[in-house]
Amino acid sequence: MKIKKVQAICLVLTCIAATGLIGCGKTDEMSEEHEAITFMAPYLEVDSFIEEVHKTYPEVNLEVITYNGANTTTYLQNMLEADDLPDICTQTFYKPDVVDVSDKMIDLSGYDFTDNYVESRLKEVSDDGALYMLPSLYNCYGITYNKTLLEQHGWKPPTSFTELEELADKAKEAGVTLCMAQIQYPGSAFQYICNIADAGFLGTLSGKQWQKDYLSGKANVSDTEGMMDSMEYIQKWKDIGMLDSSNSDPTDDGKTKEAFIKGKSLFLLGPQNGIMDSEDTMDKFGLMPYLSEDGSKNVFILNVNRFYGLNKKLENNPEKLEDALKVMKVLSTVEGTSALYPESTLKAGLLPFKDAKAYDTFYADISDFINAGNTTPFIYSGWENTIVNTGNKMLEFMQDKASIKDVADQLDEDQESVVNNQPEVFTTATEEISQESCAKLVGRCFAEATGSDIALISLGTWISGNGTNQNNGGVSGKLYAKNITDYDICTILPTGWSQTIQTVRLTGKQIQDLYKEGYDAAGTGNNYPYVLVSPMELEDEKTYQVAISGISEKLASEAEVTDSGIVGMDAAKEFFGQFKSLSEADAEWK
DSSP states (O other), rough: BBBBOHHHHHOOOOOOHHTTTOOTTOOTTTTTOOOOEEEOOTTTTTHHHHHHHHHHHOOOOOOEEEOOOSSSHHHHHHHHHHOOOOOEEESSSOOOTTOTTTTTTTOOOTGGGGBBOOHHHHHHHHHHTTSSOOOOOEEEEEEEHHHHHHHHHOOOSSSSHHHHHHHHHHHHTTTTTTEEEEOSSHHHHHHHHHHHHHHTTTGGGHHHHHHHHHTSSSSSSOOOHHHHHHHHHHHHHHHHTTOTTSSOSSSSSHHHHHHHHTOOOEESSSSOOOOOTTTTTTOOOEEEOOOSSSSTTEEEHHHOOOOEBBBGGGGGGGGHHHHHHHHHHHHHHHHHHHTTEEEEEEEHSSSOBOOOOOOTSSSTTHHHHEEEEEEEEEEETOHEEEEEEEEHHHHHTTTTTSOOHHHHHHHHHHHHHHHTTOOOOOOESSSOOHHHHHHHHHHHHHHHHHTOSSEEBBBOOOOSTTTTTTOOOOOOBOSSSSEEOOOHHHOOOTTTTTTTEEEEEEEEHHHHHHHHHHOOSSSSSBBOOEEESSSSSTTTTOEEEEEEEOOOHHHHSSSSSSEEEEEEHHHHHHTTTTTBBBOOOGGOOO
């Protein structure tokens, strides 16, 4: 492994290799099987990635640690806090100034594969020069514009707010709608505040410091000149018609997007901004940044899908570390990362590598601008307790039901709950509770809530050959020793935040047969195991009501499945709330 700077661990590896204590240079027949490198990549094409690794490093043994649950971000964060990390670590959120992982992950800055990354992408994850996590595929949010409609009128995409104002006047004279805004979710409206302000005060060093000060209670909106200037700037956007919600569908962003594609509006704001070639129109579309007043601070909003790093514990096992570095080397290439994603996802995103080609993606025209560092991070983590309230107030502002001062006041009003972000605790886990025990707890919960006799709860293991169609309807993780909130419950709950519990009536023999057969989630015959949760011995001929998670097409065709109408999360909050504390022993149904 080539290195850019001397690192003690690398010298150890070199010495070991030189003395022949590892299998480098030996034939496969002479080499012992390498100890498995654990790797976690939720909802990605892991089989394809393993094949890509084996093209160069057939000796590397990868073991997939799965998670297919409904709250990936919280589960990965819980793993990090508990220091229960796989060898190849994964996170969906990472900002070095917010999250310190130096005690849990290896500094990768000295390894040559980091040279493959675009400098601006590395700068965003640099922790005073150290690189503990590397970015993967990412998206950039901006303003979608209709290239065809602009060209028909002889107009050019604006490069500053001043030019946007001029274009707004021309559009009004021509009877063309200036902008449509997606307003289904308050989170989108909250982002409009952040994104517009990012092209001004929030994008400055003072603005970034203000974000930290707001989250810690040291500064608010009303008493900060830069933030009040941003509020006035947002008002200007509304005044020219860029925050017009009158022609948007309030219940379905997809319908707003479909209406935009029909070609009657110049611009589209919102999360669904990646419009590739469409069957419904011959128009062409592009993406432009959020505009500053004079065009000098135009920015796209960066949202990285995954970050990867190496578990620091690997430093205690040089042989495993060498194999893990090989995996990271593959992961740090276009071919390696591309293997993890379907083609449609790759076309709607950008890879962080110098040799990545953007010509067949939605970002073809703007990749150089993005790679030059004209981006700012997506604002979400830490702001959860104001996103909905402020987003709803912003929607009212867009609908002429509130003023921009009301929006600023809402941010200030929510600050205490943001700073003292203490979600409701339902119970406290006194020890780590295994995946199977979590399935038993969920089974008890679902059975009690629906008045069922027993429960069959599928497990979200990983099965090679099922691709990304793994079991999303089972218990996929475990609980860690900590206070348990609804976010933690959601990590193990097959019904996620809002789905309801299903029941089915089966004989004892049918139940036993189904338990042995497992759940064919992907229709491939590669079945996921069930956990049978029952306080009794089953009789073959007797019929039982079963609370079930994991209903195959075959079972649905052979038995009558009933929707209880009971939201799983509601039942889980009540169930887990009965326990002052929670342990493995509580999983048993007696």
